[in-house]
Amino acid sequence: MFGAALKTREHDNYFNVDGGEVQSRPRAAREDERGAPSANAQLMPTAARATYVPYPFVAVVAQTESKLALTLAAINPRIGGVLLTGPKGTGKTTLVRAAGELLPVLERATCPYGCDPHGANLCEACAQTRERGAKIAARKTRGEIVELPANAQLDDVVGAVDLRAALERSSIAFRPGLLAAANRNVLYVDEINLLADVVVDALLDAAAQGVVHVKRGQHAIDYPSRFTLVGTMNPEEGELRPQITDRIGLRVFIAAENDRTNRLEIYRRNARFARDPHAFAALYAKETTTYRARLARAIKLLPDVGVSEPAERVAIETVTRLGIDSHRTEIVALEAAAALAAWEGRAQATEADVARVLPLAARLRRSRLKVEALSDHLAEDAAIRNALEQTTAADDAAADDQTPPSGPSTIVSPELTQRPAPKKLPHAASEGQPIATRPLQSGRLDIGATILDRRVATNAGLAPEPQERVEVAAPPRLNILVVDASLSTRDAAEYVRSAARELLRPVYAERERAALVSCWGPRAEVVVDENTGRNIDLVASRLLELEPGNVKALTPLAGALEHVRRIAERFRRANSGALIDVAIFSDGRANVPLGEESLISSALANGESKALMELAGEQCRALAATIAGRAAMTFINLDTYEAYPLMRELAAIANGRYFALTDIVAKIPS
Numbered sequence: 221m222f223g224a225a226l227k228t229r230e231h232d233n234y235f236n237v238d239g240g241e242v243q244s245r246p247r248a249a250r251e252d253e254r255g256a257p258s259a260n261a262q263l264m265p266t267a268a269r270a271t272y273v274p275y276p277f278v279a280v281v282a283q284t285e286s287k288l289a290l291t292l293a294a295i296n297p298r299i300g301g302v303l304l305t306g307p308k309g310t311g312k313t314t315l316v317r318a319a320g321e322l323l324p325v326l327e328r329a330t331c332p333y334g335c336d337p338h339g340a341n342l343c344e345a346c347a348q349t350r351e352r353g354a355k356i357a358a359r360k361t362r363g364e365i366v367e368l369p370a371n372a373q374l375d376d377v378v379g380a381v382d383l384r385a386a387l388e389r390s391s392i393a394f395r396p397g398l399l400a401a402a403n404r405n406v407l408y409v410d411e412i413n414l415l416a417d418v419v420v421d422a423l424l425d426a427a428a429q430g431v432v433h434v435k436r437g438q439h440a441i442d443y444p445s446r447f448t449l450v451g452t453m454n455p456e457e458g459e460l461r462p463q464i465t466d467r468i469g470l471r472v473f474i475a476a477e478n479d480r481t482n483r484l485e486i487y488r489r490n491a492r493f494a495r496d497p498h499a500f501a502a503l504y505a506k507e508t509t510t511y512r513a514r515l516a517r518a519i520k521l522l523p524d525v526g527v528s529e530p531a532e533r534v535a536i537e538t539v540t541r542l543g544i545d546s547h548r549t550e551i552v553a554l555e556a557a558a559a560l561a562a563w564e565g566r567a568q569a570t571e572a573d574v575a576r577v578l579p580l581a582a583r584l585r586r587s588r589l590k591v592e593a594l595s596d597h598l599a600e601d602a603a604i605r606n607a608l609e610q611t612t613a614a615d616d617a618a619a620d621d622q623t624p625p626s627g628p629s630t631i632v633s634p635e636l637t638q639r640p641a642p643k644k645l646p647h648a649a650s651e652g653q654p655i656a657t658r659p660l661q662s663g664r665l666d667i668g669a670t671i672l673d674r675r676v677a678t679n680a681g682l683a684p685e686p687q688e689r690v691e692v693a694a695p696p697r698l699n700i701l702v703v704d705a706s707l708s709t710r711d712a713a714e715y716v717r718s719a720a721r722e723l724l725r726p727v728y729a730e731r732e733r734a735a736l737v738s739c740w741g742p743r744a745e746v747v748v749d750e751n752t753g754r755n756i757d758l759v760a761s762r763l764l765e766l767e768p769g770n771v772k773a774l775t776p777l778a779g780a781l782e783h784v785r786r787i788a789e790r791f792r793r794a795n796s797g798a799l800i801d802v803a804i805f806s807d808g809r810a811n812v813p814l815g816e817e818s819l820i821s822s823a824l825a826n827g828e829s830k831a832l833m834e835l836a837g838e839q840c841r842a843l844a845a846t847i848a849g850r851a852a853m854t855f856i857n858l859d860t861y862e863a864y865p866l867m868r869e870l871a872a873i874a875n876g877r878y879f880a881l882t883d884i885v886a887k888i889p890s
Contacts, residue, residue, distance in 0.1 A: 273497035273501050274317050274320060274321050274501075275314050275317070275318045275493055275497075276318060276321075276501050276503075276504040276508055277318040277319050277321065277508065278504050278507040278511055279318075279489055279493075279500070279504045280311065280314070280315055280318060281477070281482050281486045281489065282477055282479075282482050283311065283315060285472050285580070286304060286472045287315070288580075289302045289304075289470040289472050289580055290302055290316070290319045290450070291319075291322075291515065292470065292556050292559040292563065292577070293448055293469065293470060293559075294319070294322060294323060294324065294406075294448075294515060294519075295515065295518045295562055296555050296556070296558065296559035296562075297446070297448050299448075299470060299555050299556050299559065300448070300449065300467060300468060300469030300470075300548070300552060301406075301448045301449035301450050301451070301467075301468045301469055302450050302451075302468065302469065302471075302472065303450075303451050303453070303460075303465070303468045303470070303471045303472070303584075304316065304450075304453075304474055305452070305453050305454075305471070305472070305473055305474070306454070306455075306473055306474030306475055307454060307456065307475075307476065308454050309476075310475065310477075311474070312410075312474055313452055315474075316365070316408055316452060317408075319365075319406075319450075320363075320364065320365035320406065321508070322511060322515055323362055323363030323364065323365070323405075323406065324362070324363060324516055324519050325360050325361065325362045325363075325516075326360065326361065326362075326363060326404060327358050328358060328359060328360070328361055328404065329342075329343075329356050329357065329358050330357045330358065330359060331343050331345050331346050331356075332396060332443075333396075333400055333403045333443055333444055334403055334404055335356070335403070336404065337355075337357075337358040341430050341431070341444045342444060343443050343444055344441075344442075344443075363404070363405050364405050364406070365405065365406045365407075365408045365450075366401045366402040366405055366406065366447075367408050367409075367410070368398050368402075368407060368408065368409045368415075368419075370409070370410060370411040370412075370414045370793070372398070372415070372416075372419055373416075373419075374416075374418050374419060374422060375397065376397055376398060377397045377398050377399055377423075378397045378399055378422050379395055379396045379397040379400065379432075379434045380394065380397065394434060396443060397432075399422070399423075399426050399447070400432070400445065402445060403443075403444050403447060404446060404447070405448075406447065406449075406450055407423075407447040407448070407449050407450070408450045409423075409450070409451045409452075410451075410452050411452070411453055411454070411457065412451030412452065412453050412460060412464070413453040413454075413455075413457060413459060413460040413461075414453075414457060414458070414790060414793060415794065416794055416795055416796070417461075417696070417795070420461055420463075423449070423464060424463055424464060424467065426445045426447070427447075427449060427464075428467075430444060430445065430446040431443070431445065432444075449467065451468060457790055458749050458750055458751045458787075458790050459752050460751065461751060461754070465584055465585075466546055466585070469548075469555070469556070469581065470552065470556060470577075470580040470581060471580060471581075471584050514563070515563075517565070518559070518562040518563045521562045521565070521567070522558065522562040524567060525558045525561050525562050525566070525567055525568065525569060526558075526567065526568045526569070527554050527557060527569045528568055528569065528570055530570070530571050531554070531557060531569050531570055531571050531574045532554060534571045534575070535553045535554050535557070535574045535578065538574075538578060538582075539553070539578075542582060544582060544585045546585055548585075549581055549582055549585050552581040553577055553578045553581040553582070554569070554574070556577040556580065556581055557569035557573035557574045557576075557577050558573075560573045560577055561573055630714065630715060630885055630886065630887055631886055631887075632718055632719050632722040632884060633883070633884040633885070635879075635884060636719060636722060636723065636854070636856075636879065637722050637723060637725070639726070639801075695795070695796075695798055695799055696732070696791075696795040696797075696798045696799070697727075697730070697732045697733070697798065697799040697800070697801065698732070698733045698735065698750055698753075698788070698791045698795075698798060698800045698801070699723065699727050699732060699733070699734045699735070699800075699801045699803070700734070700735045700736075700737065700750075700784050700787055700788065700800065700801070700803070700851075701720055701723065701724075701734065701735070701736050701737070701759070701805075702739055702744075702780045702781075702784060702802065702804040702805065702806070703716060703720065703736070703738060703739060703763070703766055703805050704739045704740065704775060704777070704780075704804075704805055704806035705738055705739065705766045706740040706741075706774060706775045706807075706809070712807075712858040712881055713766075715858075715881050715882075715885040716805045716856075716858065716881070717763060717764060718885055719805070719856065719881070719884065719885050720763050720803070720805070721760065724756055724759060724760055727756055728756040733750055733753045733754055733791075734748070734753040734756055735748055735749055735750045735753045735759075735787050736753070736759050736763060737780050737783045737784065737787075738766055738780075739775060739776055739777055739779070739780040740774065740775065740776070741774050741776070742774055742776065742812060742817050743779050743812070743817065744776045744777075744780035745783075746783050746787070747762045747766070748762050750787050750790065774811065775806065775807070775809045775810055776810075777804075777806055777808075777809075777810035777812075777836065777866075778810060778812065778836045778839040778840050779812065779814060780804070780806075781804075781839075781840055781843040781847070782814060782843060784804075784843075784847060784851070785843060785846060785847055788800045788802075788851050792850070799852075800851035800852070801851065801852045801853075801854070802847070802851050802852070802853045803853075803856065804853070804854070804855050804856065804870075805856045805858055805881070806855075806856075806857070807857065807859035807863075808857060808859060808862075808865070808866035808867040809859075809864055809866075810833065810836040811833040811836055812836055813835040813836040813839050837866055840866060841870065841873055844870040844873040844874040845873050845874070847874055848874040848875055849875070851874075852876065853870075853874040853876030853877070854876055854877045854878075855868075855870055855871040855874075855877070855878050855879070856880075856881050856884070857878070857879070857880050857881060858881050860880075862880060
C-alpha cells in the first residue's frame with residue numbers, strides 16, 4: 221500500500237467472531253466458495269504496484285533536516301514518527317513516499333497483522349500459538365507505507381463488517397482496517413490536520429495503547445497496531461489537534477528552496493523522472509543500496525547504543541528552560557540522539573547529538589495557552605483567598621457596606637441565539653446512538669435488520685433486501701464569529717461582546733467548535749481557527765482582547781468573508797454533513813477589497829476610496845452568494861443609523877438573518 225498503488229496480498233483477513241477465532245484463508249479458497257466472478261464484474265488489477273516507481277529518496281535535493289528526521293524515525297520506532305509541515309508544492313508527499321523504499325526488512329508472523337514473533341504485542345492467533353508452546357510461523361518482509369486518506373471513514377480505519385461473509389455464509393465477520401495493515405509499518409496521513417475527529421480519536425487510541433478495539437453490536441475483537449506515524453500538512457489549511465501533535469515525535473517545517481541553483485536542479489531531476497522513472501531510479505540505484513545498508517547497520521546497532529549523562533542533562537535542562545510541560549519532549553530527543561549515534565556508527569549519544577536533534581523534538585510543543593492558563597489559575601487562587609479573607613474577617617458587615625454598586629449590565633434577545641429545531645430521529649436509539657435502516661446502498665450492513673427483513677419477505681413471498689445501518693446522530697457544528705473591530709465600532713464594542721458571549725453559550729454546552737475572525741485594518745485575520753476553536757474558553761478570551769483598532773477608515777469585510785468561506789470549506793471537507801453557523805458583526809462600511817495591500821494603499825493615497833468601496837462591496841456580495849446554502853448566516857449591523865445598506869443586502873443574498881444591534885442587545889439597570 222505504498223503511495224496510491226495497490227498491493228496484492230496472499231491472504232485477505234477476516235475476524236470470524238462466531239467461533240471466537242481469527243481466520244485467514246487463501247484467496248483461491250474463498251473464490252471457490254463464492255463461485256467465479258460474473259462476466260460484468262470489474263476485476264481489480266493484481267500487478268498495479270509493479271508499475272509504480274517512487275522518486276528515489278537519495279535524489280531529493282536539499283531537505284537535509286527532513287531526510288534526517290525520516291531516517292531517524294526509521295531507525296528507532298520509539299521516536300514516534302515525523303510531522304512535515306509547510307506550503308503546498310514543497311515536496312512533502314514525494315519525500316515521504318520515497319522514504320518507503322528504505323524501510324527495513326523485519327521478521328513478521330504470517331498472521332494478518334505481521335506480529336513480531338518474538339515480541340509481546342500479539343494478535344489472538346499468535347498468542348494462542350505461543351501459549352501452546354509452538355513456534356509462530358514467520359517470514360522476512362520489507363516494511364511498507366500505509367496511506368490513510370484525509371476523507372477516510374472510521375470503518376475504513378479500524379475495520380468493518382464483511383458483507384459478503386454475512387450474507388452468503390450467515391456468519392458475522394469483520395474485515396480489518398488500515399490500522400491492521402499499519403502494524404509495525406509506517407502510517408502516512410497526508411493533510412493530517414483535515415482528518416475527521418472520530419478518525420483522529422481512533423489514531424490516538426491506537427498510538428497510546430498499541431491495540432485497536434473494534435466493537436460491533438455484541439461482538440468485539442482486539443488486534444495489535446503499533447505504527448510509526450508520519451503526517452504532512454499545510455498550516456494555511458488549519459492547525460493540528462494538540463493531542464495528536466504531541467504523539468508525533470519529530471517536527472520539520474519545509475520551506476520553498478530559495479537557492480536558485482537548487483531550484484533549477486529540482487526542476488531538472490523532476491523532469492527526468494517524469495520522462496522515464498525507471499531510468500531515473502537506475503541512476504541512483506547504487507546510492508539507494510548504500511543508504512539501505514547503512515540504515516540496516518544502524519537498526520542492528522541501536523540496542524547497544526547508550527546515552528551519556530551529560531547528554532541527558534542537556535536535554536532535560538533545555539526542555540525545562542523552554543517551559544515545555546510534556547515529558548515526551550526529552551524522551552523523543554534522547555531516543556533521536558541514540559538513533560543519530562547509531563546512524564553514524566557510534567555506541568554512545570553525546571551532547572552534540574542532543575543539540576542536533578532537540579530542535580526537531582521541541583518544535584510545536586510549547587503551549588500557547590500555558591501563559592493564559594497560568595494567569596487564570598493565579599487570578600482564581602487570588603479570588604479564592606480574597607473570598608476566604610472576607611468570610612472570616614470580623615467586620616463582614618462593614619465590608620459588605622463598602623462594596624461598590626455594580627454598573628449597568630446588558631441583556632441579549634433570545635431571538636439571536638435561536639436555532640432551527642432538530643430533525644426528528646426516524647428510529648429509536650441503540651447504545652446511545654440514534655440509528656435507522658434502509659435498503660443497502662453504501663455497504664454498512666445492519667445484520668439484525670437484514671435477518672428480520674429476510675424472514676418477513678419470505679413469509680410474504682417477496683425478494684429480501686439487505687438492510688443498511690444508518691447513523692443519524694447530530695452532525696458536527698462549527699460556529700464562526702466575525703467581529704468588525706475598526707475604530708468606527710468603538711461605541712458598540714461592549715454590545716458586541718455581550719451578544720457574542722450569548723452565541724457561545726450553546727456552543728460550549730453542546731461541545732461544538734467555534735472560530736473567530738477579526739475585521740479591521742488593511743486585512744482581516746483568523747484569530748482562532750476551526751481546530752483551535754475546540755477550546756471555547758480560548759475563543760471567549762480572544763473575543764475580550766479584540767479592542768477597536770486605531771484606523772477608522774479601513775474595514776476589510778471582503779477579506780473576512782473570504783476567511784469564512786475557506787474555514788467553512790475546510791470544515792465541511794473534514795466532517796461529512798457538517799452544519800455551519802456564521803454571525804457577522806459589522807457596520808457595513810466595507811472599503812478594503814481583496815488584493816495586494818500596496819495597491820490598496822496606493823489607491824487610498826490617490827483619493828480613490830469610493831472606487832475601493834464599490835469594489836469591496838461587489839466582492840462581499842459575490843462571497844455571500846458563494847456561501848449561501850452552505851452556512852446559516854446572521855448579519856448584525858453595528859451602525860445605530862444603519863447608514864450603509866450593505867449588511868441588509870448581504871443578508872438577502874445569503875438567505876440569512878438581519879438584525880440591528882440595538883434591537884437585540886440593550887443595557888438594563890443593575
